[in-house]
Amino acid sequence: MFIFMPVLRSRMAVPAVSLLLLVCVGSGCERSVPVEWESSELVDALPDEQLQQQLRDILVQHCGTVARPRLVTRPDAGIEFQQHLKHGQAVYMKRCVQCHGVTGDGNGPVAGHMYPRPRNYTKGIFKFTSTPYGTRPRRADLIRTVRRGITGTSMPSFDRLPEKDLEAVVDYVLVLTQRGELEYQLAMEAEASEELDPEYVQEYVDDIVTGWQEAELATTWPLSPQPILDAERARAGRQAFLSKGCSKCHGEDGRGHTKDNIGLDSWGFATRAADLTSGMLHGGQEPLDVYRRILNGINGTPMPGFGHALQSEPETIWDLVAYVLEVSNRRRFGETIPAGLIKPYDTAARQAEAEEP
Ligand code: HEC
Ligand code: HEC
Numbered sequence: 001m002f003i004f005m006p007v008l009r010s011r012m013a014v015p016a017v018s019l020l021l022l023v024c025v026g027s028g029c030e031r032s033v034p035v036e037w038e039s040s041e042l043v044d045a046l047p048d049e050q051l052q053q054q055l056r057d058i059l060v061q062h063c064g065t066v067a068r069p070r071l072v073t074r075p076d077a078g079i080e081f082q083q084h085l086k087h088g089q090a091v092y093m094k095r096c097v098q099c100h101g102v103t104g105d106g107n108g109p110v111a112g113h114m115y116p117r118p119r120n121y122t123k124g125i126f127k128f129t130s131t132p133y134g135t136r137p138r139r140a141d142l143i144r145t146v147r148r149g150i151t152g153t154s155m156p157s158f159d160r161l162p163e164k165d166l167e168a169v170v171d172y173v174l175v176l177t178q179r180g181e182l183e184y185q186l187a188m189e190a191e192a193s194e195e196l197d198p199e200y201v202q203e204y205v206d207d208i209v210t211g212w213q214e215a216e217l218a219t220t221w222p223l224s225p226q227p228i229l230d231a232e233r234a235r236a237g238r239q240a241f242l243s244k245g246c247s248k249c250h251g252e253d254g255r256g257h258t259k260d261n262i263g264l265d266s267w268g269f270a271t272r273a274a275d276l277t278s279g280m281l282h283g284g285q286e287p288l289d290v291y292r293r294i295l296n297g298i299n300g301t302p303m304p305g306f307g308h309a310l311q312s313e314p315e316t317i318w319d320l321v322a323y324v325l326e327v328s329n330r331r332r333f334g335e336t337i338p339a340g341l342i343k344p345y346d347t348a349a350r351q352a353e354a355e356e357p
Helices: 013-027 049-063 079-095 139-148 163-193 198-216 231-243 246-250 287-296 314-328 343-355
Strands: none
Touching (some): 139 163
């Protein structure tokens, strides 16, 4: 049994953690060591067993094993970095695995009923980035997310984790992510051409390296300096919200209760437009956070980037930021917001239930 002890700030978490500790003391459990990363279904489904084995060997060559994890983007890393990754793995197995799973597929034992679901890292897609839609995140984006958590979801804040642990666990997340990406590419190649030509394999590896390297240089910044976000800006923002298509998904009141926006995200789960009135912006409360959500969109979800559409009127983006922040803070100023449809959540919950073994 795993000991589940994230460094939590939330008040509610304390009894939950002590309860788990009690259970652990009672059953004399100890921390489990990961045995093996799991193969994806795509690999298991390949008809040729020899090809399956060849694929697994290539994965080991580039991503190592649980006992010796390796980063695709750091092929020449020495023993010190190896130890750093092993340390990251220990932190991961203590604080993240319950939700994100041993292989990083987001299928940890407690993930079942969460909405949104814990991130499946193996697709290389991350939501809250400072980079354009469709690109990888910067490492600093992941560090920031893990440090502050994702407000309004089950992802806790780990800001009390020592810097060394934080850096190491994020690098271990990158191991799982890049391994997932490579495995997927190899499985697709093996299925399509019934062989794994070393030349192509190297191309996939190079693509992964390039993707992550390019992201490091792709930080987006506001198209115009941040103005004072006053009531006038928020009023202009409301007009833009209604005229630029935001309300189509988020609803005129920003609650996301529209019938059109129910679909699946890139990980195959029900999604819906954020309830902007919840007071819990997932991607952060700072004006720059909201700006980047609007400019870049949110990877893996239907939330599009408006960088192109609003390029010629950059002030409109700030108006929208002012409006989103105003809507988000309404409850704090005592405004009562009536309950609305809960249908999309219902859909997500039922889907999770259907998946239970
Ligand atoms: C209690 C469950 C839980 C635990 C424990 C947990 N996470 Fe998460 N995590 C989540 C959920 C849920 C999401 C998805 C939130 C969303 O989609 O908005 C998430 C998302 C993430 C993301 C993706 C961020 C993005 O921009 O897409 C990263 C990275 C992450 N978690 C890292 C970690 C690390 C590292 C740990 C351990 C130190 C950890 N998580 C522990 C539930 C958890
Ligand atoms: C096609 C549907 C769609 C349109 C159009 C759309 N959004 Fe979104 N939006 C979403 C979805 C879905 C999410 C939630 C993504 C997630 O975190 O899973 C979201 C999330 C957001 C967030 C992040 C909230 C948070 O929790 O951090 C902001 C801010 C936002 N939208 C603002 C806007 C604005 C402003 C516009 C118009 C310029 C807009 N959206 C247009 C679907 C849409």
